[in-house]
Each structure stands twice: as C-alpha cells, then as structure tokens.
Amino acid sequence: MTQAPVLAIDGPGGAGKGTICQLVAKKLGWHLLDSGALYRLTALAASKHGVALDNEESVAVLAKHLDVQFIPQDEGLVNTILEGEDVSLNIRTEEVGSMASKVAALPAVRQALLERQRDFAQSPGVVADGRDMGTVVFPDAPVKIYLTASAEERAKRRFLQLQEKGVDGDIEAILKDIQERDERDMNREVAPLKPAVDSLVVESTNMSIEQVLDVVMTELKRANLV
Numbered sequence: 001m002t003q004a005p006v007l008a009i010d011g012p013g014g015a016g017k018g019t020i021c022q023l024v025a026k027k028l029g030w031h032l033l034d035s036g037a038l039y040r041l042t043a044l045a046a047s048k049h050g051v052a053l054d055n056e057e058s059v060a061v062l063a064k065h066l067d068v069q070f071i072p073q074d075e076g077l078v079n080t081i082l083e084g085e086d087v088s089l090n091i092r093t094e095e096v097g098s099m100a101s102k103v104a105a106l107p108a109v110r111q112a113l114l115e116r117q118r119d120f121a122q123s124p125g126v127v128a129d130g131r132d133m134g135t136v137v138f139p140d141a142p143v144k145i146y147l148t149a150s151a152e153e154r155a156k157r158r159f160l161q162l163q164e165k166g167v168d169g170d171i172e173a174i175l176k177d178i179q180e181r182d183e184r185d186m187n188r189e190v191a192p193l194k195p196a197v198d199s200l201v202v203e204s205t206n207m208s209i210e211q212v213l214d215v216v217m218t219e220l221k222r223a224n225l226v
C-alpha cells in the first residue's frame, strides 16, 4: 500500500507518544504524522463554522477540505495554521482534545481523513502517531508499537506538562478527562483504540523516555530500518 517505511505508534492519550514520535522522527530525519492534530483541527474547524460536533456529514466535509499548514520550527516544534490562523496553542487544550475525541467517533470523519494521513508516508519514512495507525491507516507498517501507561501515571504526566508551561492543572479533573476519553476512544465502533495483533505492547508506567526510545530503536533495527 505504501512505499516509504512506517513506524506506527498507537496508544491512549498521555502515554508519551507525542514526545517519543518527535524524538524518533528527528533522530532519523523521517516525516512525522500527528494524526491527533487532524482530529483536533477538524473539531476546531467545526466550532469555528458553528457546525455541531455530532453533525456527521457536515463535520466530514470540513475534515475532507481542512485548510491546514504544518510549518516546522526549531527544536522539532511545528506551527499549525488553520484557515490562515495560527492555532498551535488552541488545538492543544484539554477542551479541544475532548471535542476531537467526539468527532473521531464519526465514521465519515475518519474516512475523510484517511487519504490525508496516508499521504504522509513519503521517503525516507514516516513516524505515525495515533490510535489506529497500525490497525487501519498503515496496516502494513513494518514496525508497530502500542505505547501505554496507567491512567493515573498519564494524568500525572499531563499535570507536570501543564505545570512546565506555567498552567495550573487539577489532577483529579485531568484523570477524569483521561478516563472518559479512553472509554470513548476504546469503545467506538469504527477504528477503536486497541493494539494491532502484530504490535509490540510497551507498558511505560515505570519507564523513562530514554528507555522507551531504546525499545523503539531496537525494534527499528530488528526490522532493518536503521
């Protein structure tokens, strides 16, 4: 299906996929697909245009025609421009994350974003971050990782991330949001979050970023991709 090699990393929110994917993409000089950003952008576009998040047909039209640019910055950061507006910060809020999880449950929206995601598989390779990279978008990916951690640990990581940005978070509220999002992402009918049968499950509750990175690099070597 795809020519360029794909490293698919799936897992629940807050498991550290974003950090690991950025590090690996930078290390290898591969493209990075942040598929969650596409669902976040779709949700934001719906809210901008006054489209209800459960209006499947209209949200799918917005998803299909998303006017978005990803502009790489230093340090692996990316500026995200939606319809000419810099939304790099807006799309990262918990509120938009929760809206994204709602539009992501709509089959027509997932279908509308499929080709756009597959287009990221360009030479020399792509690191794909999401929920269904290994199961639906890139079923032939030579390396598939399912990165997870306990909900409590993920809430703690999110809380610390917010603190680093100088934002006061409420850890109980973050945990509740994570549990609700897990529930929705894992139990939806289309492309639910689950490990691909041929994925390596990495339970990272007690692992450092360096340890997870080591596991990923070992898998890439095993597949002769590095």
Ligand code: DC
Residues within 6 Å of the ligand: 013, 014, 035, 036, 037, 039, 040, 097, 100, 101, 104, 105, 129, 130, 131, 132, 133, 181, 185
């Ligand atoms: O990874 P994230 O937090 O940016 O994702 C936001 C939401 O988008 C998440 O709750 C579920 C949805 N999502 C999805 O359904 N499939 C993907 N491949 C990526 C994200």
